[in-house]
Amino acid sequence: MKRFSFLWILLLFSCSRNAITGRKQLALFPESSLQSQALTEYRTFLTKNKVVTSANSKDAAMVKRVGAKIQLAITNYYSKKGLSKELDGYNWEFNLVTSSEVNAWCMPGGKVVVYSGLLSVTENETALAIVLGHEITHAVAHHGNERMSQVAIAQGIQIAGNIFTENNAKANVLFNDIFAPGSQVTFLLPNSRKQEYEADHFGLIFAAMAGYDPREAIPFWQRMSKGGGAKPPEFLATHPSDENRIAQLQKYMNEALGYYKN
Numbered sequence: 001m002k003r004f005s006f007l008w009i010l011l012l013f014s015c016s017r018n019a020i021t022g023r024k025q026l027a028l029f030p031e032s033s034l035q036s037q038a039l040t041e042y043r044t045f046l047t048k049n050k051v052v053t054s055a056n057s058k059d060a061a062m063v064k065r066v067g068a069k070i071q072l073a074i075t076n077y078y079s080k081k082g083l084s085k086e087l088d089g090y091n092w093e094f095n096l097v098t099s100s101e102v103n104a105w106c107m108p109g110g111k112v113v114v115y116s117g118l119l120s121v122t123e124n125e126t127a128l129a130i131v132l133g134h135e136i137t138h139a140v141a142h143h144g145n146e147r148m149s150q151v152a153i154a155q156g157i158q159i160a161g162n163i164f165t166e167n168n169a170k171a172n173v174l175f176n177d178i179f180a181p182g183s184q185v186t187f188l189l190p191n192s193r194k195q196e197y198e199a200d201h202f203g204l205i206f207a208a209m210a211g212y213d214p215r216e217a218i219p220f221w222q223r224m225s226k227g228g229g230a231k232p233p234e235f236l237a238t239h240p241s242d243e244n245r246i247a248q249l250q251k252y253m254n255e256a257l258g259y260y261k262n
Helices: 002-014 031-048 058-080 116-122 125-140 143-155 169-179 186-209 214-227 242-261
Strands: 015-017 024-026 093-097 104-107 111-115
Touching: 024 143, 031 093, 031 104, 031 111, 031 143, 058 093, 058 125, 058 186, 104 125, 111 116, 111 125, 116 125, 116 214, 125 143, 125 186, 125 214, 143 186, 186 214, 186 242, 214 242
Parallel strands: 093 111
Antiparallel strands: 015 024, 104 111
């Protein structure tokens, strides 16, 4: 009974309202700890994969160019709302790696990777901006921290101070389960879809602020839908169904277009 009461107290005081999305989130981990761990994992990933240099590749140069524009848009967005401190510790990096996988991701602190296989589906710079806006929103909206915190509570992992520098094996495994490329946390599906919609919403805004037409999101996700092959029903998938995602994107479109036109 005491343990049950303690967990409720912990949940109560660890929930905070996200500065951008306005939604209450469970956040047990210091953002600085996640950023430090992300930097280590990012460096390891880059050493184990073929990074395409912008000096020799127009595609790599495009990734860096789009990333820089999205970064500037986010910085301006937070600054105008008086929330610049929310981006403390962000040292942005944008890299293209050679892989047939259709994917991109952003770790805490702005560590971004785009797989070359994604470019065959994006087909143009604007669609790439839509993807990067989405993935970066996951990071700035602290979605990873939220998911880690939920799993930590479920697994009874003790959290104190900088958990990753204390050789806490469970915490490091948990970090990799959430942030490592290709990870799947299958027991947080409903919340994961909520995070996906938030990433779609604010990703559109950030891409529009960066000067990219947010309407490109619709044909992009239509292309993803056609090329995705057999998929499980939405209630079994971490991402929304393509039909539901596109419907939600259309609801966000007028707001995003306001940023694009301005």
